[in-house]
Amino acid sequence: MSPALPDQALLLASALFVVGLLGVIVRRNVLFMLVGVEVMLNAAGLAFVAAAARHGQPDGQVMFLFVLAVAAAEVAVGLALVLRLRKQRGSLDPDIMGAERDAHEEA
């Protein structure tokens, strides 16, 4: 493993984070926004692993396992919420979530 590899991995992690952030911002679909959040979490985990490889310590990989566990819990709850949203509203557009309550308050 060459010593320049952790820096390249860190660049890849930042690029991956930007891709996930663009996915969250640009997409108008809750499901793909969730996928973008997952991409951002994996980018953070890749940064942890790169730091672990740079410093020669196993703590970064331990943190990546924790990030994976948090991502698993988050995607479970998030997919359940997406299913509820799909069933109740019939759409996955995040802009309609508070719209009905606002209309209800104005009326």
Place this chain on the structure above:
Amino acid sequence: MLLNLGREEVAVQKRLLQIRAWVGPSVLAGVLLVELVVALSGDGITPGAGGTAGGMIPPREVGAALLGPYALAVEIVAMLLLAGLVAASHIGRTREPIPPTAVDAGARTEDADRDGAAPNGETPDRVAAGSAPDADGAAAPEPDLEPVARTGAGPEPGREETR
């Protein structure tokens, strides 16, 4: 905004867009950026004592660290996963079908209809057996499930389907 939480939230965000609201966090973010640049350029941080920088970390060390100093964190992650499982099954629970009770109620009414309508004839029996389970299946779970819907609604008041 992202989730369109209402007009008062828009007012809060307009207040957050003033200069004195974000100059402090941007200074802190600049400090963090300088720290990152220093850490990445050259040898800002010396490699740790126990490891070799740039080398491969064996899985044995990862497992020893996971169950040694991080054992408490592993337990917390286990509780987090359990909470995520419970929350996902609670949120994603379906209301309308209700497999055991609806099937029982439908079977019971069907049996009652068949017993009551057997001496009458063919066509009223078919009409009763065809219509009664549907009406019961639509009406019976409603009073059962409405309190569940209320308690599950919690912080969102206008959750009744008004469309």
